[in-house]
Amino acid sequence: GNSVTQMEGPVTLSEEAFLTINCTYTATGYPSLFWYVQYPGEGLQLLLKATKADDKGSNKGFEATYRKETTSFHLEKGSVQVSDSAVYFCALSAVHSGSARQLTFGSGTQLTVLP
Amino acid sequence: DAGITQSPRYKITETGRQVTLMCHQTWSHSYMFWYRQDLGHGLRLIYYSAAADITDKGEVPDGYVVSRSKTENFPLTLESATRSQTSVYFCASTLTSGGSGELFFGEGSRLTVL
Numbered sequence: 001g002n003s004v005t006q007m008e009g010p011v012t013l014s015e016e017a018f019l020t021i022n023c024t025y026t027a028t029g030y031p032s033l034f035w036y037v038q039y040p041g042e043g044l045q046l047l048l049k050a051t052k053a054d055d056k057g058s059n060k061g062f063e064a065t066y067r068k069e070t071t072s073f074h075l076e077k078g079s080v081q082v083s084d085s086a087v088y089f090c091a092l093s094a095v096h097s098g099s100a101r102q103l104t105f106g107s108g109t110q111l112t113v114l115p
Numbered sequence: 116d117a118g119i120t121q122s123p124r125y126k127i128t129e130t131g132r133q134v135t136l137m138c139h140q141t142w143s144h145s146y147m148f149w150y151r152q153d154l155g156h157g158l159r160l161i162y163y164s165a166a167a168d169i170t171d172k173g174e175v176p177d178g179y180v181v182s183r184s185k186t187e188n189f190p191l192t193l194e195s196a197t198r199s200q201t202s203v204y205f206c207a208s209t210l211t212s213g214g215s216g217e218l219f220f221g222e223g224s225r226l227t228v229l
Contacts, residue, residue, distance in 0.1 A: 004157075036218075043220030044158075045203055089157060102173070103218060105150075107157040 006090045006106035013080055013113050021075040021089035021109050023064075031094040032074040033057075033066050034103070038087040041067045047075075047088070080113045087111070118142075121221035122208050124216045129229050134193045138206030145201065147189040148173075148218065151202040158205065164189055166198045196228045 007022040025031065026081060032051045036044040047059030053068035062077045090106040119140040128134050138147065142229050145166050150158040150173075160173030162181040175180050178200060180192045189208075193200055207218040 033187070041222070043207075043222045044218070045220065046217045049217070102160060103148075105157040105159075107155055 002031070002092060002094050002098070004090050004092055004106035005102055006088075007109050008110060009087075009108070010110040013111070015082055015115050016079045017113075019077040019080045019084075021076070021088055021090075021111070023070050023106060024072045025073065025074045025090075025092050027071075027092050027094045027104075029094050031092040033064070033091065034091040035062070035064055035073070035075050036089040036091060036105075038089065038108070040086070044089060045096065080111075082113045082115050085111055085113045091105055117221055119206060119208055119221045121204075121224045124222065125225050127227045127229065130197060131195050134196050135224065136191045136193075136204055136206075136226070138189045138191070138221060139176070140187055140189075140206075140208045140219075142208065142210070143186060144208035144210045144219070145186070146211075147183065148207045148209075149189070149191045150205045150207065151175065152205060153202050154225070161204075162193065173183060174229050193226075196226075196229050199224065201228045201229070202226060 003026045003112045005024050034049045035047040037047045038044045048059040049060045050057040050066035056065045066075050087108045087110050093102045122137045133156045142160045149161040152158050164170045164183040167186050183189050203223045205223050206221040209218050
């Protein structure tokens with residue numbers, strides 16, 4: 001079946017540090033890949049996405065590249081801010097058990113950025 | 116306000132009671148979803164719906180019932196709540212075929228079963 005494995009948290013960084021959150025996936029077919037972010041007390045919102053191999057998604061200084069050869073979609077940001085403190089979820093969209101395409105989420109990585 | 120809203124935001128109930136969580140969206144999105152969020156498990160799909168009167172099971176459907184008589188509403192019912200159903204529940208919607216596009220999430224309903 002489809003699955004997403006992402007880096008265990010929590011991750012604590014100082015402001016302006018470099019961020020990497022690892023994400024690898026297992027899927028049949030040709031999945032689309034996503035990063036969602038959840039700020040405290042809120043629902044998830046889409047951060048970025050990539051729909052085919054070698055695509056790079058980017059938003060708000062975050063980037064992730066769809067690597068089919070390593071089945072990975074690692075999230076990076078060159079200089080984090082306190083306002084980036086949140087939980088980050090990697091997800092894939094693929095056909096599930098012959099039914100409509102569904103999102104499968106990783107377990108989430110809590111990021112705390114200290115001033 | 117336009118968007119996707121869930122109610123109640125917080126609910127405490129007792130084992131064996133029936134609980135209904137409401138979800139309402141104003142975008143006329145075809146697809147709607149219910150997820151539960153538990154520490155260490157991320158989000159797991161409970162049920163989804165492709166259109167009014169069309170629903171299907173997700174990864175963890177046992178103990179839950181859904182209905183979709185109108186496009187904009189997708190209530191989730193726990194017919195006899197158990198402690199293992201203590202969780203944060205998120206409703207989501209999308210216009211395109213399920214999962215291929217961006218999902219829009221509600222703010223969540225935190226349910227505690229005593």
